[in-house]
Amino acid sequence: MQTPAPARFPDLDGASVFITGGGAGIGAALTDGFLAQGARVAFIGRSDAGDFVGRMQERHGNAPLFLQGDITDTDRLRSALAEAAEAHGPVTILVNNAAHDLRHTLREVTPDSWDALLAVNLKAYFFSCQAVADAMAAAGGGAIINFSSISYMMGNAGYPAYTAANAAITGLTRSLARELGPENIRVNAIAPGWVLTQRQRDLWATPEALAAHMDRQCLKRHLMPDDMVAPVLFLASQASAMMTGQCMVVDGGVVGTG
Template identity: 60%
Template sequence: MKYATFHDLHGAHVFITGGGSGIGASITEGFLAAGARVSFVQRSDASAFCDEMQEKHGNKPHYMPCDITDIERLKACMDEGSRHFGAITVLVNNAANDTRHKTLDYSVEDWDWNHAVNLRPHFFTTQHVVPGMREAGGGAIVNFSSASYGMGNAGYPAYVAAKAAILGLTRTHAREFGPDGIRINALVPGWVLTDRQKELWATEEGLREHLDKQCLKEHLVPQDIVDATLFLASKASRMMTAQALVVDGGVVFTG
């Protein structure tokens, strides 16, 4: 199957959080295939993935180990990526942790850690990347949210709260930095069947029930999210900002 290509992304420097595994790895590969230069952070070792991308695309991403709860380290990695590939003109805030939990069992420390992973980095990566984007004449930021907030899902309340907050953050930052030519949108994926989802939560009954909720009777795969991310990063969406693009097969309705 052939997919859309976005030629204006060729040569752009894209910085991705969590770009070495799961959906993030697919996004990294999507940008590499488009000819972009990609730097990314990942908590686990992604060296073998980078070698694989070099062999497959002739375009090796620059990987830096980082726990995104450490904001100073995260900023340092962004600076390192800029030294390697030039100014960051596309930022993808992808990294997240959707480990299940219950309200009555959750401590203050648990809550703070959850938001340090699922919300706080979106603010501080934007803060750090804006000056370079201004100098470059603009840029695009894609903040990953989740359809779980629109569905009102139980089972991970702190995560759902963070993913809802990302939409507010996206809209206020889009207003603040729009005059600088910086577009900021939220991408809202549905249930994408990554290896992690299949191993931990995708039961036969759960999959069947979720598919019943979708208008399109086919499960989402990472490529569905890659295409939407590239669209939001490219000039194909040049007058689109402060928006939430839902890719979930038709479960959550906006408007």
């Protein structure tokens, strides 16, 4: 069964969107999805994304703006957001998607590796939100979508710094929703289940691991990057105008949040 095409959200047409890690995996699906809505998309990534930009131009007649850089370099992250605003107008939709789910154990973590993991999985989220808040407020409001994960809800072992960061992202989302709400800025999180990006397939998606995870899902189809597009578009659009401070789980029915 294929993922259905997302609904149309007219208010996203022409919107200025910024996506971290928007050239690969889930991020690439999001860039594609926003472009299909007519949005003006900029994204930051470490690796060259020229081929991807070309494919998007051919598909949509509207190329995304690729800004090469490392989100753990806060100065570069800020400058990329400023470049996106100069090209497309104030960023009114921010999607913090980039993450690094490197496997590690408690005993392997050093102070340096802890700092490196939290820099990509949490610090960059905070400072990108900080960087767009004033311009969003001046524009009359906006939407921030932070990617968390069900990994911490499941109590997964094997990457404690990653699960700690994702729990913190949900807390950060709720705090910023309260702080920025008076300026009409909505802040929500999305917590995917196990999405089978190429990285996941290459590194961890063994038949045994896939079967064990599928046993926990209510819906018996593995999640793909395109499954994240419609939920993110919904949270970015005025269809969710009175939703903020929420964490939307999209995992095929693994965890319960009630």
